[in-house]
Amino acid sequence: MGHNVYIYIMIMAVITYAIRTLPLTLIRKPIKNQFFQSFLYYVPYVTLAVMTFPAIIDATQTPVAGAAALIVGIIVAWRGTGLFQVSASCCAVVFFIELFF
Amino acid sequence: MKKFRTSISAVFNRGLRDGLRDGLPIGLGYLAVSFSLGIAARNAGLTAFQGFLASALINASAGEYALFTLIAARATYLEAALVTLIANARYLLMSFSLSQRFAPSSPLRHRFFIGFDITDELFGITIARPGHVDPYYTYGAFLIAGPCWAVGTLLGVIAGNLLPLRLVSALSVALYGMFLAVIIPPSRKNKVIAGIVLVCFAGSYLSKYLPVISSLSDGMRIIILTVFISLAAALLFPVKQDIGKED
Numbered sequence: 001m002g003h004n005v006y007i008y009i010m011i012m013a014v015i016t017y018a019i020r021t022l023p024l025t026l027i028r029k030p031i032k033n034q035f036f037q038s039f040l041y042y043v044p045y046v047t048l049a050v051m052t053f054p055a056i057i058d059a060t061q062t063p064v065a066g067a068a069a070l071i072v073g074i075i076v077a078w079r080g081t082g083l084f085q086v087s088a089s090c091c092a093v094v095f096f097i098e099l100f101f
Numbered sequence: 102m103k104k105f106r107t108s109i110s111a112v113f114n115r116g117l118r119d120g121l122r123d124g125l126p127i128g129l130g131y132l133a134v135s136f137s138l139g140i141a142a143r144n145a146g147l148t149a150f151q152g153f154l155a156s157a158l159i160n161a162s163a164g165e166y167a168l169f170t171l172i173a174a175r176a177t178y179l180e181a182a183l184v185t186l187i188a189n190a191r192y193l194l195m196s197f198s199l200s201q202r203f204a205p206s207s208p209l210r211h212r213f214f215i216g217f218d219i220t221d222e223l224f225g226i227t228i229a230r231p232g233h234v235d236p237y238y239t240y241g242a243f244l245i246a247g248p249c250w251a252v253g254t255l256l257g258v259i260a261g262n263l264l265p266l267r268l269v270s271a272l273s274v275a276l277y278g279m280f281l282a283v284i285i286p287p288s289r290k291n292k293v294i295a296g297i298v299l300v301c302f303a304g305s306y307l308s309k310y311l312p313v314i315s316s317l318s319d320g321m322r323i324i325i326l327t328v329f330i331s332l333a334a335a336l337l338f339p340v341k342q343d344i345g346k347e348d
Contacts, residue, residue: 003172003175005146005151006151006154007178008168008181009151009154009158009159009168010158011178011181011185012155012159012164012165012181012182012185013158013159015182015185015186015189016159016160016161016185016189019186019189019190019193019196020189020192020195020216021196021212021213021216021217022196023193023197023200024196024200024213024215024216025209025213027197027201028203028209030201030205034339034340035336035339037201038334038335038338039331039332039334040198040331041340042297042331042334042340043195043197043198043327043331044195044198044224044228044229044283045284045301046297046301046326046327046330046331046334047191047194047195047327048221048225048280048283048284049280049297049298049301049302049305050301050304050323050327051221051280051305052280052281052284052302053301053306054302054306054309055305056274059270059273059274059277060274061267061270066274069277069278070281073274073277073278073281073285074281074285077281077282077284077285078285078286078289080286080289081282082123082282083126083279083282083283084122084123084125084126086278086279086281086282087126087129087276087278088278089278090275090277090281091272091274091275091278094270094271094274095267095268095270098270098271099267
């Protein structure tokens with residue numbers, strides 16, 4: 001069995017594209033089942049929340065900076081400011097905290 | 102008819118413009134993350150072009166990281182295929198979720214193109230917009246974020262450790278900031294969502310340390326938690342309105 005880098009890349013590209021596209025293209029009718037509808041309604045919030053914490057704390061050089069970014073991000077987002085501002089505040093907090101630690 | 106056309110193009114342009122705007126912070130975050138991904142690619146023996154190609158075709162951080170590790174370990178193609186399925190299975194759920202938010206009149210080609218654009222972040226901002234999916238919004242964001250991802254990987258392979266660590270560290274939270282911007286505003290309006298977000302934080306934290314589940318890969322843990330918590334939420338708090346018509 002060979003170890004061609006391009007074949008590895010192609011395998012992953014094809015499978016990943018299939019995963020992303022099959023439900024989108026095969027299920028074109030609205031699903032009426034209320035339970036399944038509710039499940040899909042919660043999926044985005046759950047998956048994004050699960051990915052955010054504790055990963056944000058592990059992403060920075062010092063965990064304190066990541067924790068501060070989480071708190072500041074929540075406060076700024078709570079006040080209803082846009083995506084860019086929330087994101088930029090998180091980065092700024094990490095940058096300043098890591099200047100001093 | 103002419104008036105109808107202009108109003109349609111105005112909507113498209115606004116969607117595209119909003120997408121380009123929201124794609125910028127995502128792109129900046131991607132540059133930082135893919136830069137470190139590029140370093141992993143170099144360590145696995147990939148050339149700058151191969152790293153660029155992988156990122157341009159795959160658009161998946163955890164999946165690509167796993168792939169580079171496998172290439173370095175000279176794994177079999179079958180192993181690579183299985184790891185891909187596991188690391189990227191969460192996109193299946195996202196694709197499901199998006200399939201319910203497309204306008205019935207939307208042409209099929211949009212579903213094929215949007216499928217390529219499903220990353221954690223682009224899915225997040227697409228689903229965060231009320232009403233039906235506006236494909237042009239997602240295309241706008243991808244137009245900025247996609248090239249950033251591929252170019253960042255390329256630079257990571259070439260430049261390795263040139264970017265100051267402090268800057269990489271600061272940029273690496275950009276993605277999480279965007280996640281917060283998606284999940285926090287609805288939490289303010291809806292106590293159920295707020296409660297679920299807290300449960301997710303706690304569950305995700307615990308799953309890193311509890312026996313058995315902590316030995317699974319990040320991608321696998323995300324899927325298990327997503328399915329389990331979403332099922333529980335759907336059982337306990339069924340949503341009344343039609344998702345596609347929610348506003």
